[in-house]
Amino acid sequence: MAQSLNRLKESAAQTAGPYVHIGCTPNFLGMTGVFPEDLGHSMVNDKTKGERITITGHVFDGTATPLKDALLEIWQADAGGLYNSPSELRGSADPNFTGWGRQPTDLGTGVFSFETIKPGRVPFGDGRLQAAHISFYIVARGINLGLNTRMYFGDEEEANGKDPILGRVEHKVRVPTLIAPRQGNTYTFEIHLQGDRETIFFDI
Amino acid sequence: MSNQDPETGSFFPRDRSWHPKAFTPDYKTSVVRSPQKALISFPNTISEITGPVFGHNILGELDHDLIRNFASPGESAIGERIIVHGRVLDERGRGVPGALIEVWQANAGGRYRHKNEGYVAPLDPNFGGCGRTITNQDGAYEFRTVKPGPYPWPNGVNDWRPAHIHFSLFGAGFAQRLITQMYFEGDPLIPLCPIVNAISDERAIEQLVAPLDMANTVPMDARAYKFDIVLRGRRSSLFENKLEGN
Numbered sequence: 483m484a485q486s487l488n489r490l491k492e493s494a495a496q497t498a499g500p501y502v503h504i505g506c507t508p509n510f511l512g513m514t515g516v517f518p519e520d521l522g523h524s525m526v527n528d529k530t531k532g533e534r535i536t537i538t539g540h541v542f543d544g545t546a547t548p549l550k551d552a553l554l555e556i557w558q559a560d561a562g563g564l565y566n567s568p569s570e571l572r573g574s575a576d577p578n579f580t581g582w583g584r585q586p587t588d589l590g591t592g593v594f595s596f597e598t599i600k601p602g603r604v605p606f607g608d609g610r611l612q613a614a615h616i617s618f619y620i621v622a623r624g625i626n627l628g629l630n631t632r633m634y635f636g637d638e639e640e641a642n643g644k645d646p647i648l649g650r651v652e653h654k655v656r657v658p659t660l661i662a663p664r665q666g667n668t669y670t671f672e673i674h675l676q677g678d679r680e681t682i683f684f685d686i
Numbered sequence: 687m688s689n690q691d692p693e694t695g696s697f698f699p700r701d702r703s704w705h706p707k708a709f710t711p712d713y714k715t716s717v718v719r720s721p722q723k724a725l726i727s728f729p730n731t732i733s734e735i736t737g738p739v740f741g742h743n744i745l746g747e748l749d750h751d752l753i754r755n756f757a758s759p760g761e762s763a764i765g766e767r768i769i770v771h772g773r774v775l776d777e778r779g780r781g782v783p784g785a786l787i788e789v790w791q792a793n794a795g796g797r798y799r800h801k802n803e804g805y806v807a808p809l810d811p812n813f814g815g816c817g818r819t820i821t822n823q824d825g826a827y828e829f830r831t832v833k834p835g836p837y838p839w840p841n842g843v844n845d846w847r848p849a850h851i852h853f854s855l856f857g858a859g860f861a862q863r864l865i866t867q868m869y870f871e872g873d874p875l876i877p878l879c880p881i882v883n884a885i886s887d888e889r890a891i892e893q894l895v896a897p898l899d900m901a902n903t904v905p906m907d908a909r910a911y912k913f914d915i916v917l918r919g920r921r922s923s924l925f926e927n928k929l930e931g932n
Binding site: 488489490491492493494495496497498499500501502503504505506508511512513515516517518521543544545547549551555557559565566567568569570571572580581582589604605606607612615617619621622623624625626627628629630632646647650651656675676680681682683684685686 | 692693694699700701702704705706707708710713715716717718719720721722723725726727728729730731732733734735736737738739740744746749755756775776777778779788789790791798799800801802803814815816817818852854858859860861863864865866867881882884885887889890891893894915916917918919
């Protein structure tokens, strides 16, 4: 016998279900008057530093049908590579950039879209720089535990090639599932839950 | 606020045998929405350790009162009046202060206010079904609502969801992000539910069932249910590699 560690267990997840919008994006549903705006709807304002970009895409199921009831959240550094978070001890992030966004997929088309800025690079634990990236959290009906992935930028080929997280991927053929190609100021990030092009999901 | 620096240790690894698996075929929608390849693990970086934190300034006066926050002036939602309260803790048993909690639920008849909802039970004109609050310095929270009704859903021919409230939680780091559901003590539909049974460990299910809390019931007004939620804990070792890597 030994002492107890006295740890609690993390509460088990349950699906966000088909009606996640009621709690997370009620204004998107047309339920106005409860919250002034949906949290995470706007990430930038006129004073935000950095290059304005749009990130758009779909979340496809195993039959290649886009999910029309998914909710995506993104979390990213500011243009200088700092997070707008109390746990960021390296400096103060741009006060005009929240770093966190939340968008539902369109109820008719399944398209999601974020208006944000291109993030700066942040360090890995050993001090090497990671390639610029955006963290994604995806929930929907049929997803029991929210999925974590990352989007990398198609025009950062050299940095992506040296990224410590991408370097951990054994099957290099899968790395492109995380890299969003750029066209103009828009990056397209297509997320596949299953199939040959299944997106890499992370256990973080 | 605390005078201490925020903790920045890595989060304890997630025990994925405690959580529901992605592929749970009795919950049919999971079949084509469950990743099939192995998740790739990596140690927390600053991208996972940090996360958005929300101030009390985002909250409106009625945000945590679902009985009134959608109701016409002088009106209130129909149903069994309840208070749901508890603490947000981490796996070390410490209260998580400043945690944003968002909730959503069906009305007392089991009907959601949503464009895609077609259940025959009526909408309540005075009930929207969403609320939010932020935990205090001890990690405690409370909100007031009506007890949601069970409702049928298209999975098996005759599947009914037990009464439940959806919970979305933010801790200090993005890796703590959690969405789950709260159930009510004594509901006979709990053991029949394919979504509940996506969780294989009975103790993990019990952790999602809120007991009736008569001590905190408001006499002649509202019954109380207590629901504690646990988010991932984090290492606090002084010997952890510094984020700066030197």
